[in-house]
Amino acid sequence: MVKNSIYYFISKILIFALLFFNMVAGQKGKLSAELSHPIPIGDNYFNDFYTGSVDIGAQYRIVTTEVINFGASLNVGFYSFENENFNIQPDINATFIQPRAFAEAVAGFFRFQLGVGYGFATFSTQNALxxxxxxxxxxxxxxxxxxxxxxxxxxxxxxxxxxxxxxxxSEFGSLDDSDFVRNVNLVKVGLGYRF
Structure with a gap:
């Protein structure tokens, strides 16, 4: 049931994104959309217990030049809880929303980006009563x-x-306030399109 609501939410985001991209199609190259597979990594709680499902991203380049661009981006990632120690997996999902500002260096076919922002996460647990x-x-x-x-x-x-x-x-739920819980490292690999 929760997975169906995630797919419903993703479809709403995609429809909104398509309508938005259609409106700004005249601004060639300033807008891009991405679809990635997020992979938690590192020695931390999130990597130990969560698997990445999908990450959807959008970027808008506010200032563009031949060699450097500046803009704003937003990523929304979906993750599911998996732990082999449970006979019956609890229904736990995580959603990360990551708005940020970024700088982008352009070098031929390559672009290198550095971004800074503030992320928001929601961990949803479905408990059977x-x-x-x-x-x-x-x-x-x-x-x-x-x-x-x-x-x-x-x-x-x-x-x-x-x-x-x-x-x-920040600290959340009943988990202890430690680096193991608070540090989240993600690698995302995917495709994108510049409009």
Whole structure:
């Protein structure tokens, strides 16, 4: 049931993105959309217990020159809880929203990006109360986000992207306030298109 609501949410984002991109299509090259597979990495709680599903991103270049661009971006990532120690997996999902400002250096087919922002995360747990009755509990957290990325233009408009994100989230839920819990490291690999 929660997975269906995630797909419904993703479809709404995609429809909104298509309408938005259609409105600004006259601003060639300033807008891009991305679809990536997020992979938690590192020695931390998030890597130990979560698997990335999909990450959707959009970027708008506010200032553009031949060699450097400045802009704003937004990524929304979806993750699911997985732990082999549970016989029955609890229904826990995480959603990360990452707005940021970025600088982008252009070198031929390559673009190198550095971004700084503030991330927001929601961890949703579906608890079974009685047969047919469930309760959703949400823990929210947030914290600073820095990222770096490189893109390679495959052909006009289409590019491949590799990205690294570091988030330092605040204490949340019943988890202890430690670096193991608060540090989140993500690698995202995917495709994008510049409009």
């Amino acid at each position: 009685e047969p047919g009755e469930t309760e959703t509990v949400r823990d929210r957290t947030n914290g600073p986000n820095i990222n770096t990325a490189v893109t390679f233009d495959v052909f006009k408009g289409l590019f491949v992207k590799g990205q690294y994100d570091y988030l330092r989230i």
